[in-house]
Amino acid sequence: MRLTKLFGKTQREIPAEADTISHQLLLRTGMVNQVTAGVYTIMPLAWRSLKKIENIVRDEMNKADGQEITMPVLQPLELWQKSGRAEILGKTLFTFNDRREHSLILGPTHEEVVTELAARHVQSYRDLPLMVYQIQTKFRDEPRPRAGLVRLREFVMKDLYSFDVDEAGVEISYQKMLQAYENIYKRCGLKAIIVEADSGAIGGKFSHEFMLPTESGEDTVISCPKCGYTANAEKAVFNKGATKSDPPAAIEEVATPGRKTIEELEAFLKISARQTLKAVFYMADNKFVFVVIRGDLLVNEIKLKNALHCQELRLATDAEVKEQGIVAGSASPVGLKGIMVVADDSVNSGTNFIAGGNKPDLHIKNVNYPRDFHADIVADIGLAEAGSRCAKCNSKFGAVRGIEVGHIFVLGTIYSTKLGANYIDAAGVSHPIVMGCYGLGLSRLLAAAIEQHHDDKGIIWPMPIAPYQVYLCPLYREGTKVAETAEKINAELEAAGLEVLFDDRLESPGIKFNDADLYGIPLRITISPRTLEKNSVEVKWRAEKEAKIMPIEGIASVIKQMVSEKL
RNA sequence: CGGGGCGUAGCGCAGUCUGGUAGCGCGCUUGGUUCGGGACCAAGAGGUCGGCAGUUCAAACCUGCCCGCCCCGACCA
Numbered sequence: 224m225r226l227t228k229l230f231g232k233t234q235r236e237i238p239a240e241a242d243t244i245s246h247q248l249l250l251r252t253g254m255v256n257q258v259t260a261g262v263y264t265i266m267p268l269a270w271r272s273l274k275k276i277e278n279i280v281r282d283e284m285n286k287a288d289g290q291e292i293t294m295p296v297l298q299p300l301e302l303w304q305k306s307g308r309a310e311i312l313g314k315t316l317f318t319f320n321d322r323r324e325h326s327l328i329l330g331p332t333h334e335e336v337v338t339e340l341a342a343r344h345v346q347s348y349r350d351l352p353l354m355v356y357q358i359q360t361k362f363r364d365e366p367r368p369r370a371g372l373v374r375l376r377e378f379v380m381k382d383l384y385s386f387d388v389d390e391a392g393v394e395i396s397y398q399k400m401l402q403a404y405e406n407i408y409k410r411c412g413l414k415a416i417i418v419e420a421d422s423g424a425i426g427g428k429f430s431h432e433f434m435l436p437t438e439s440g441e442d443t444v445i446s447c448p449k450c451g452y453t454a455n456a457e458k459a460v461f462n463k464g465a466t467k468s469d470p471p472a473a474i475e476e477v478a479t480p481g482r483k484t485i486e487e488l489e490a491f492l493k494i495s496a497r498q499t500l501k502a503v504f505y506m507a508d509n510k511f512v513f514v515v516i517r518g519d520l521l522v523n524e525i526k527l528k529n530a531l532h533c534q535e536l537r538l539a540t541d542a543e544v545k546e547q548g549i550v551a552g553s554a555s556p557v558g559l560k561g562i563m564v565v566a567d568d569s570v571n572s573g574t575n576f577i578a579g580g581n582k583p584d585l586h587i588k589n590v591n592y593p594r595d596f597h598a599d600i601v602a603d604i605g606l607a608e609a610g611s612r613c614a615k616c617n618s619k620f621g622a623v624r625g626i627e628v629g630h631i632f633v634l635g636t637i638y639s640t641k642l643g644a645n646y647i648d649a650a651g652v653s654h655p656i657v658m659g660c661y662g663l664g665l666s667r668l669l670a671a672a673i674e675q676h677h678d679d680k681g682i683i684w685p686m687p688i689a690p691y692q693v694y695l696c697p698l699y700r701e702g703t704k705v706a707e708t709a710e711k712i713n714a715e716l717e718a719a720g721l722e723v724l725f726d727d728r729l730e731s732p733g734i735k736f737n738d739a740d741l742y743g744i745p746l747r748i749t750i751s752p753r754t755l756e757k758n759s760v761e762v763k764w765r766a767e768k769e770a771k772i773m774p775i776e777g778i779a780s781v782i783k784q785m786v787s788e789k790l
Numbered sequence: 791c792g793g794g795g796c797g798u799a800g801c802g803c804a805g806u807c808u809g810g811u812a813g814c815g816c817g818c819u820u821g822g823u824u825c826g827g828g829a830c831c832a833a834g835a836g837g838u839c840g841g842c843a844g845u846u847c848a849a850a851c852c853u854g855c856c857c858g859c860c861c862c863g864a865c866c867a
Contacts, residue, residue, distance in 0.1 A: 235816065235828070236802045240860060250801095260859065312867055331867065366791080366865045374866080441866080537864065627866095698826060733827040740827090751826065761826095 224691065226726045226738075231256075231266040233738050243439045245673035246371025248682050252742055254690075261368025261376035268690040268742070269669065273379065275688045276665050276672075277358055279410045280381050287403040289356040289383050294336045296360060300326035302335045306641050311534065317362045329362035334638050334660060337384045341656060342644035348388050351646060351656070352396055356383035358665065370439060372670035373626060379666045385659040388646065393633050393657045397429060400661045404433055404629050407663070412685025413672055415628060418444050419454040430632035433663075434625030437674040444625045445607045449618035456622065457525040459607035460614045463517065466497040466573035472589040474557075477577075480584045483552030485518040488577065488586065495519070500570065500578040500590060502554035504539035504547075507531045510563060511539060511547055515556045515598065516605065517569035517576075523606035530565060530602040553586060555579035556596040566598035567605050626671040631661040682743030683766050686789035691724040693782060694744035694765075698732050698751040708775065709750050712760070715779040721786060740765065746785060748778075 231253030240257070241247040249255045254269035265273060281291065300318060303309035309316060309328075317329040330336070337355065345353060358381045368374050385396035401417070408415035413435055420432035432455055434444050443456035454460070482491050489496055499518030504511065505527065512531065516522055528536045544551050547562060555578045556564055570576075570592040578590040592598070609622035636655035639645065645653045669688075676683045686692060693716060697709035709727070716723045724744055726735050732751075739747050749761040749770070760778060762785075763770035773781060 232800090232817085234801060239796080239802070242861070257859090308867070315865085315867065334867095363867075367861095367863090369861090535865090700825075731825055731827090731829060733825090733829080736827045738828090749826080753826070 224724050226724060226728055229267065229724075231268065233741055241371060243370040243373065243670075243674070244677055245373070245439075245670040248673050248677060248741070249371055249670070252682065255372065261365055261374065263372065263375070263377075265666075271690040272672075272684070272688050273665060273669055276411060276668055277379075277381075279687065280407055280663060280665065281358065283403040283407050283410070284354075284356050284381070284383055286406075287354070287399045289354045291357065292355050293357050293359060294330070294333045294340070296330050296362065298328050298330050298336060300328050302339065303328060306335050306338075306638060308335070315363050315365065317364050330359070331361055331363040332380075332662070333357065333359070333382060334384070334634070334658075335642065338638040338642040338644050338658070341384075341386050341639070342642055345386060345644065345646055345656060348646050348648050351386055351388050352392055353386040354383055354396060354399075356381060356661075369441070370670070372666045373439075374441070375666060378664060381663045381665060383661040385661070386644075387657045387659075388648065388654070389657055393635075393659050396659050397631065397633055400631050400659070401431065404631065404661075404663070408433065408435075408628070411668070411672065411688050413628075413668075413675060416444060416446070416453055416625065418446075418625075419458055420630065420632075430630070432627050433629035435628050435671040435675050436623045436625045437671065438624055439674060440624035440626040442625050442627055444623050445609075445611070445620050446623070447613040447616060447618050448621055450613060450616040452613055452615055454607075456607055457523065459611075459620075460603060461605065461607040461620065462612040462614045462617055463520065463569045463572055463605055464497075464612060466495075466517070468574050471574050471591045471594060474590065474595060475588045476580060477586050477588050478584060479553070479580075479586045482584070482586075488518075492577065492586075494577060498573070498575075498577060500556070500576045502549075502556065502579060504544050504549070504554075505536055506539050506543060507533035507536050507563075509535075511543060513547075513549070513554075513556060513559060513562050513564045514567075514604070515564065515570060515578075515596075516567035517572060520567065520569055521606040521608070522567070523604055526602070526604045526606075527565065530600055530604055550579070550581055550583055553579040553581060553583055555581045555587065555590075556598070557581070557587065557590055559596065564596070564598045565600045565602070565604065566592065568601055568603050569605060570598070570601065626667065626674065627664075628668050628671050629661075629663040632659065634658040634660055677743070680737070681741035684743045684745055686745045686786065689743070689745050690722075691744050692722045692746060692786045693724070694739045694742065694747045695723050695725045696735050696739055696747055696749045697726070698735070698749065699727075699729055701729065703752075704755055705750055705752060708755060712748070712750065712775065712778060716782060719779040719783045721779070721783060745789065746782065748782070 234251045237247050238250045241250055254266050256264040321327055361380050362377055365376050368376050387393040387396055415433040415435055418432050418434055420430045445456050445459040446453040482488050485496050485499055485501055496519035501516050501518045503514040503522050574591050575589040577586055577588055580587045611620045636657055639655040644656045646656055647653055673682050695713055697705050713725045743765055745765050747763045754760050759772045759774050761770045762773050
């Protein structure tokens with residue numbers, strides 16, 4: 224490809240729109256063009272990379288016995304009402320009416336369609352196991368699109384659905400996918416961490432996420448350096464440790480003038496936060512919830528949401544707290560009536576806690592569970608952080624940010640039951656099909672790859688997903704031997720089957736080198752009067768500092784070899 | 791949806807407070823000189839100042855309403 228003909232120009236300045244590195248580089252290289260929030264046109268270079276990712280994914284899906292199909296973007300809303308997900312997704316679902324006033328949606332994912340498909344085409348245990356997948360554009364009206372291609376409203380995703388006769392069967396399918404995903408990231412030149420994940424509102428038993436570590440990631444990954452436990456912070460379990468466990472003493476009031484926060488209490492009473500109980504207030508589906516947790520811990524809202532089985536959870540407003548007759552800053556679970564109380568299991572980690580007195584400037588000592596207060600639910604609702612202790616080996620956790628580039632989980636029979644996807648076993652008995660689903664965001668993977676592979680000059684593409692393999696960079700003068708040689712080498716490289724981006728512009732060396740670095744094509748070949756004197760060219764990896772001088776004679780096969788080794 | 795920021799040429803920005811004929815840099819076009827890490831000279835093209843309404847002799851600038859984009863949070867199937 225000649226750069227003079229390439230659609231999409233580089234841009235020197237960082238676009239004001241973009242905060243995230245990948246977003247900035249995608250815009251500066253002219254790889255994408257924003258149309259509206261969370262919606263982009265994919266330009267030629269990005270399209271080539273996306274296709275390469277897609278082909279790797281497709282190949283691995285096929286190897287794992289997946290069969291490719293394509294399912295429609297347009298789906299009847301009715302189908303989503305049947306599965307109950309219309310309500311769960313709410314405004315995230317793009318909904319509109321057709322000319323007959325039938326409600327349609329733009330598919331945000333395809334569990335419903337594929338389950339109906341299976342209901343119709345799978346009858347017998349002999350039809351199972353079955354794995355079908357598609358690579359399709361999906362639509363989700365995200366509350367907040369973000370960071371260029373990281374969180375889009377229209378994006379390309381691969382999803383595979385597995386159908387098995389039982390739990391044992393789906394475990395095999397699941398393991399196959401786990402392996403396929405590992406292969407995919409590896410083949411794309413990306414380092415992904417596999418983490419235990421929360422499976423969300425419709426989860427099943429297992430769920431794993433694949434995270435590419437990067438600062439701009441949306442998720443926090445907790446990992447144990449010693450035993451290797453890794454999990455999304457949403458899900459991570461940890462050892463909260465015990466605190467002082469003297470025999471329970473009698474409750475006692477203690478004046479705490481002006482002290483409201485745990486820190487203030489620590490300083491004033493000369494005690495550790497671990498010795499206190501903290502109150503946090505939420506509205507769960509518009510019902511007030513009083514949450515109690517040990518003072519040194521934070522509430523994990525995902526865990527809390529799961530414990531409450533609610534759909535909407537948010538912090539209560541000051542007014543809502545007041546309405547319940549609770550004194551913020553001195554709130555206490557002791558003596559509460561008619562209010563839902565959820566306690567973190569850390570209330571059992573010690574005795575004689577300090578809690579609020581439910582009056583301003585007053586706290587109470589020696590509070591013990593369950594002696595002194597009632598909890599409707601006691602569960603693990605603590606948030607693991609860097610420095611928390613591993614539940615398995617008690618080492619200190621580390622934490623990194625990551626972009627979720629894949630999520631796989633066992634669905635069980637949730638959809639097959641609702642949508643009537645059954646099979647007949649050998650004894651003639653009907654059972655719901657056991658399902659799994661396995662998603663992988665391709666557009667997001669492209670962005671994540673740039674997040675993981677760049678420097679201050681630009682992108683550094685891994686060879687397998689680079690838009691082009693070789694950047695041919697003659698330092699030009701028209702009608703000179705350099706020009707002539709460059710043309711010849713370009714032809715030879717292309718004849719050897721290499722993908723060449725040929726910088727045939729009449730630009731100064733500075734501009735060409737800087738653009739080459741920005742584009743991040745893995746191999747750069749420079750031709751100049753200087754190299755021609757020695758009948759040679761200069762060959763440089765984008766990822767390395769030093770260049771090598773190589774003879775022009777036979778250059779195509781040498782380059783071919785170098786490229787192949789990185790594929 | 792709550793909080794914050796922004797909207798002026800393809801991109802980055804100034805001008806808005808204090809109303810008076812829209813500017814700078816990059817990029818683009820033409821010609822010339824340059825040529826190993828974002829060269830230089832000269833001449834040009836390019837704008838419904840996000841939209842609508844209002845105030846005014848006069849609005850990019852003041853007022854009101856609306857729209858869009860970005861960031862933090864909520865949310866993330």
